[in-house]
Amino acid sequence: MKFFVDTADIDAIRELNDLGMVDGVTTNPSLILKSGRDILEATKEICDLVDGPVSAEVVAIDFDQMLKEGEHLASIADNVCVKVPMTWAGLRVCKLLSDAGTAVNVTLCFSANQALLAAKAGASYVSPFIGRLDDINVDGMDLIRDIREIYDNYDIQTEILAASIRSANHMKEAALIGADVATAPPKVIQDMIKHPLTQAGLDQFVKDAQQAGIRIV
C-alpha cells in the first residue's frame, strides 16, 4: 500500500519524505487554510520536494470555472494530481483532464456507486472518506471493501485512495483490505510505530546494557 501524506505542512512532509515514507501528498482547502499558505505556492513547493503525485483541489463548483482551475493547477508541475469533487461537474472535469493525460483524484466519495462513476470518468484515484463515515456510525472500512471487490470484478485500474484516515488502526485495516493508497496525517503515520512492548523491551535492553557496561564504538 502506498502512503500519501494528508497535509500541506511542508516541514512535516519533508521529515517523512527523508524517511522514504512518502509516495505522494494530498491537500484540500481545509488543509491549505490550516497551513496559512497560498495554494499555488504551497503546491509548487510540495511538488518540487516529492516524487509522487500531489493532489491539489479545485474550489469552484460549476463546470467552466472548475475546468479552468483544474487546468491551472495541472500546469504547476508534472506531478500535480487535480482533485475534483464527486459531482457531475467534477466528473465532467475528471473525464476531460484524464483524457488529456492529467491525473485526477475524485474526492468526497461515500458510496460504491460513486466510486464506479469516478472510474468510468477515467479517474486515476478515488478517495473514499473512512473517518467521516465512522463519524456518522457507518463503518468506513465496509466502503473500502465494497469498492475493492467491485474494482477487482472488472479489473478497474482507478486506484482506491483511502482518505479521512484517523488512526494507525485505519492504516492496518486499509492495507488488509487492499486499498492501493492510504492518505493520512503525519501524526497517524508516526503513531504506526508505537507498541508498548517495543518500548518496554527497549527500556530493559538499555538498562541491561548499562549494567553490563556494553560499549560498541
Ligand code: E4P
Ligand atoms: C484527503 O484527500 C481528504 O481530503 C482528507 O483525508 C479528509 O480528511 P478529514 O475527514 O479528516 O478532514
